Amino acid sequence: MNEQFQAPPGEPLFNPWSPKFIADPYPYYHRLRAAEPIHLTPLGFYVASRHADISAILRDKRFGKDFKGRMTRRSGAQILDEPVYRSMSHWMLQLDPPDHGRLRGLVVRAFSARRIEDMRPRIQAVVDEIIDRVASRGFMDLIADFAYRLPVTVICDMLGIPQEHRQFFYTGSRNAGRLLDLAPLTEAEIKEQNVYNLTMVDYFNTLCEMRRKTPAxxxxxxxxxxxxxxxxxxxxxxxxxxxxxxxxxHETTVNLIGNGLLALHRNPDQLRLVQEDPSLVPNAVEELLRYDSSVQVTGRTTLEDVDDIGGVSLPKGTPVVSLLGSANRDPAVYADPDRLDVKRADIHPLSFGGGIHYCVGAQLARIEGEIAIATLLRRLPGLRIDNIEQPDWRQTFVLRGLNRLPARW
Ligand code: HEM
Structure with a gap:
């Protein structure tokens, strides 16, 4: 075991609410994998941390989402009457077959490899426009001024949200990710999420009405x-x-760009390699997805008794949280996993999940990440990040990202 694999002394095996964990979860993952790869937390759910177990769970039909059952067991059936959870219960992300396939089937065509490839010129134009706005200023927040605007613009384009309606979406809340967190929301948070959700439902109903009258x-x-x-x-x-x-x-792609730029700047030798040879960027994005994934976790529930994963008996109805970020640093799959290596071969990160819920937008996110990072390196080559040692991490665990990332050039 090398020094990086040492357990943080005196800390619980799994404590994703501690700021130390959020700042750097990877030593904790190494300890979990070595000590108890399928670990029962005091909160009653299991966490899986090995690549092999997580890959198996994501593809196994005995594990499903069981959103309503999970929410009811966690917070009581009345939680499903809250507008935000009622709406979430229809997300394909939360559904099991056959409803999952019915809804997913309606959107996948829009994300086909060819359609996404055709979006490259538009994505390049958006990135150039964002940089044009700030280039003469000499400083920016890489999150608010750069990383956020790109995916919001792209998804607004795809949904056909008219330009004159977009301000709301650019200034919108970044708190929606809290809905996916492992800790239940407080009453105040549920109220806030209800308001946001009902506003969005209203808006999308209006947009749908517009498109019924005038298709585009x-x-x-x-x-x-x-x-x-x-x-x-x-x-x-x-x-x-x-x-x-x-x-x-958008939330996930903002963090791919933010976490990725931070990781490159913290590893100047790797930054130099991509600056000197931009053809490395696609592989670098794959490595950045592996190295510090913007989605750290995905949850499943056993739909029947399971006793052949990691040697643990999981009765029907057991919640199991898969630590994607840990699978991506599993030394059984990646040599020297804590090293950022933009030339690493055979990277297949689990950052986009696997099985039937594999991310619909994976290819889009990759291309947005590639174009954003390559263009920034080319156009602002002298860019330096402030406070690189203690960046301002958002205090959320499922979606991993930064509040801000100030930089100057
Ligand atoms: C770096 C960026 C992204 C990451 C790391 C990411 C990650 C993920 C992961 C891990 C899942 C599976 C969750 C599960 O197994 O429960 C997922 C599903 C999904 N993602 Fe992404 N995502 C990203 C970008 C995007 C983009 C750009 C879009 C759309 C424009 C998108 C749309 C979706 C949808 C709709 C699902 C649900 C698929 C299903 O349930 O069948 N994602 N994503």
Missing amino acids: DDLTTHLVQAEEAGDKLSNDELTANMILLFGAG
Whole structure:
């Protein structure tokens, strides 16, 4: 065991609410993998930390989402009457077959490899425009001024949100990710999420109405036409999945760009390699996804008794949290896993999940990440990040990212 693998002394095996854990979860993951790869937490759920177990869980039909059952067991059935959870219960991300496949099938075409490839010039133009706005200033917050604007613009484009409506989306809340966190929300947080959710539902209903009257070449029109064609999806499912696409489409990609730029700047030798040879950028993005994934966790529940994962008996109805960020640093798969190596071969990060819920937007996120990082390195080569040793991490665990990342050039 090398020194990086030493356990932080005196800390519980799994304590994702401690600021130390949030600042650097990886030593904790190494300890979990070595000590108890399928670990029962005091909160009653298990955490899986080995690559092999997580890959198996994500592809195993005996593990499902069971969103309603999970929420009811955690907070009581009345929680599902809250508007935000009612809406979430329609997200494809939270559904098991057959409803999952029915809803996913309606959107995947918009994310086909060819369609996403065709978006490259538009993504490049958005990145150039963002840099044009700040280039003469000499400083910016890489999160608010750079990383955030790109994916929000791209998902607004895909959904066909008119330019004049976009201000709300650019200034919108970044708290929606809290909904996915392992710690239940407080009453005040639920109220805040209800307000946000109802505002979004209202907005997307208006947009759908516009597209019913005047169809366009966008994802909203496609979904509205599917709704009108018969029993493919209900109005609640329609708006709920637009909210999911909007949230999933930007929060995660903001953090891919933010975490990625931080990691490169903390490893100047690797930064230099990509600066000198931009053809390394696609592989570097894959490595950055592995090294510090913007999604650290995904949850499943056993739909029947399971006793062949990691040698532990998991009765039906047991919640199991898969630590994707830990799988990505598993030394059984990656040599010297804590080293950022932009030339690493055979990187297959679990950052986009696996199995039937594999991220719909994976290829889009990769291309946004590639173009954002390559263009920034090319156009602002002297950029330096302030406070690189103690960056301002958001105090959330499932979605890993920074509040701000001030930089100057
Ligand atoms: C770096 C960026 C991204 C990361 C790390 C990421 C990660 C993930 C992960 C881990 C899942 C699976 C969750 C599970 O197994 O429960 C997922 C699902 C999903 N992602 Fe992403 N995502 C990213 C970007 C995007 C983008 C850009 C979009 C859309 C524009 C998107 C849309 C979705 C949707 C709709 C699902 C649900 C798929 C399903 O349940 O079948 N994601 N994502």
